[in-house]
Amino acid sequence: MRIQADRMQGLASAIFTQVDDMRKTEEAAGRDIITLSIGSPDMAPAPHIIDTLIEASRDITNYGYTLSRGTSDFLRAVANWYQEKFGVVLNPETEIHSLMGSQDGLAHLGLCVVNPGDIVLVPDPGYPIFSAGPLVAGAELYRMPLKRENGYLPDLDAIDESVLCRAKFMIINYPNNPLAAVAPREFFAKVVALAHKYQFLVVHDFAYSELVFDGYRPDSFLSVPGAKDIGIEMHSLSKTYNMAGCRVAFAVGNAEVIAMLGRLKSNFDYGVFYPIQKAAVAALSGPQDCVRETAAAYQRRRDIIVDGFNEMGWKVDKPLASMYIWAPVPTKQTSFEFITDLIKRAGVAVVPGVAFGEHGEGYIRIALVQPENRLKEAVERIKKCLG
Numbered sequence: 001m002r003i004q005a006d007r008m009q010g011l012a013s014a015i016f017t018q019v020d021d022m023r024k025t026e027e028a029a030g031r032d033i034i035t036l037s038i039g040s041p042d043m044a045p046a047p048h049i050i051d052t053l054i055e056a057s058r059d060i061t062n063y064g065y066t067l068s069r070g071t072s073d074f075l076r077a078v079a080n081w082y083q084e085k086f087g088v089v090l091n092p093e094t095e096i097h098s099l100m101g102s103q104d105g106l107a108h109l110g111l112c113v114v115n116p117g118d119i120v121l122v123p124d125p126g127y128p129i130f131s132a133g134p135l136v137a138g139a140e141l142y143r144m145p146l147k148r149e150n151g152y153l154p155d156l157d158a159i160d161e162s163v164l165c166r167a168k169f170m171i172i173n174y175p176n177n178p179l180a181a182v183a184p185r186e187f188f189a190k191v192v193a194l195a196h197k198y199q200f201l202v203v204h205d206f207a208y209s210e211l212v213f214d215g216y217r218p219d220s221f222l223s224v225p226g227a228k229d230i231g232i233e234m235h236s237l238s239k240t241y242n243m244a245g246c247r248v249a250f251a252v253g254n255a256e257v258i259a260m261l262g263r264l265k266s267n268f269d270y271g272v273f274y275p276i277q278k279a280a281v282a283a284l285s286g287p288q289d290c291v292r293e294t295a296a297a298y299q300r301r302r303d304i305i306v307d308g309f310n311e312m313g314w315k316v317d318k319p320l321a322s323m324y325i326w327a328p329v330p331t332k333q334t335s336f337e338f339i340t341d342l343i344k345r346a347g348v349a350v351v352p353g354v355a356f357g358e359h360g361e362g363y364i365r366i367a368l369v370q371p372e373n374r375l376k377e378a379v380e381r382i383k384k385c386l387g
């Protein structure tokens with residue numbers, strides 16, 4: 001039966017599944033695999049967040065459809081959080097929409113704004129939904145290579161005018177997954193100017209704004225003058241508050257785009273579960289030392305991997321943010337061949353860079369989602385395997 005629609009071809013890189021299958025095969029054979037592949041946090045939400053969720057879950061009036069952009073408490077909490085963290089003022093009535101994870105927003109935004117034949121500019125390497133969402137909506141992709149020599153920023157001057165004229169939106173993401181790169185404010189200003197000139201929308205994925213190290217603080221894209229005229233930003237509670245399974249995030253910025261997303265979502269889903277919105281309010285409005293502790297834990301983990309690799313002669317950059325290490329393949333193998341060896345010979349599962357796009361070839365991504373003792377063990381196993 002040939003029932004699959006062509007648009008399905010844009011979905012889910014087979015490579016992720018292959019890596020996970022390899023891990024499962026090794027585990028089924030009784031081997032201990034240190035899994036550093038998927039970026040699902042291993043740390044827990046702070047107790048006050050869990051308590052709020054439990055309490056709200058006991059209230060039987062919280063089980064109906066929520067049917068809204070977000071409760072007024074949720075929208076106010078997001079507005080306050082944005083103002084406190086980034087000095088960005090948002091109107092809770094028009095400029096904020098709750099999401100069932102930023103994945104929800106990234107997957108569906110294309111359906112609101114893309115007509116067949118429109119171009120969407122996406123980073124390569126990039127987080128897979130950046131491409132899959134627009135492709136499903138019928139967009140043509142223009143892949144912007146992110147190269148180390150350009151600080152992992154797209155070379156905006158290299159994009160042809162004919163592409164820019166057909167561009168409907170551009171997705172950028174700093175701090176970046178998988179590259180762990182950060183962007184200077186001047187880059188955002190350049191993007192804003194380009195988007196104004198060619199009248200396209202900019203979507204900035206800001207999922208890792210709080211996983212920052214060594215005193216680094218990123219700017220919100222929306223803090224750049226003129227950004228709100230052409231842009232939205234998405235943030236998620238998944239990584240910042242270790243709430244990935246709760247599926248709660250938000251899109252903020254340009255009111256027209258937020259309204260379109262709201263219209264689409266009011267047809268597609270019935271809102272985020274009340275107890276989860278309440279837990280999100282507790283997270284956003286409560287004490288923020290849990291966020292600092294999470295970031296500090298990732299910083300210590302970063303140091304174990306990067307220092308450990310550098311000591312064995314594998315030169316790896318030390319990132320200022322995110323929960324990933326982007327490391328060049330230290331052998332003559334492709335990234336897929338190398339990670340296959342790593343799973344089989346070292347018992348360490350990571351993702352080949354090519355899973356994030358052709359410009360990811362030659363690299364691997366390591367997710368810092370295991371405690372320090374396991375990461376130290378991973379370094380030791382890799383050292384033996386390479387040595």
Ligand SMILES: Cc1ncc(COP(=O)(O)O)c(C=O)c1O
Pocket residue numbers: 039100101102103104127173176177205207235236237238244247248249
């Ligand atoms: C860059 C980026 N954006 C979005 C997401 C999805 O996050 P959420 O759990 O909010 O859907 C991830 C998850 O890893 C990510 O790395």
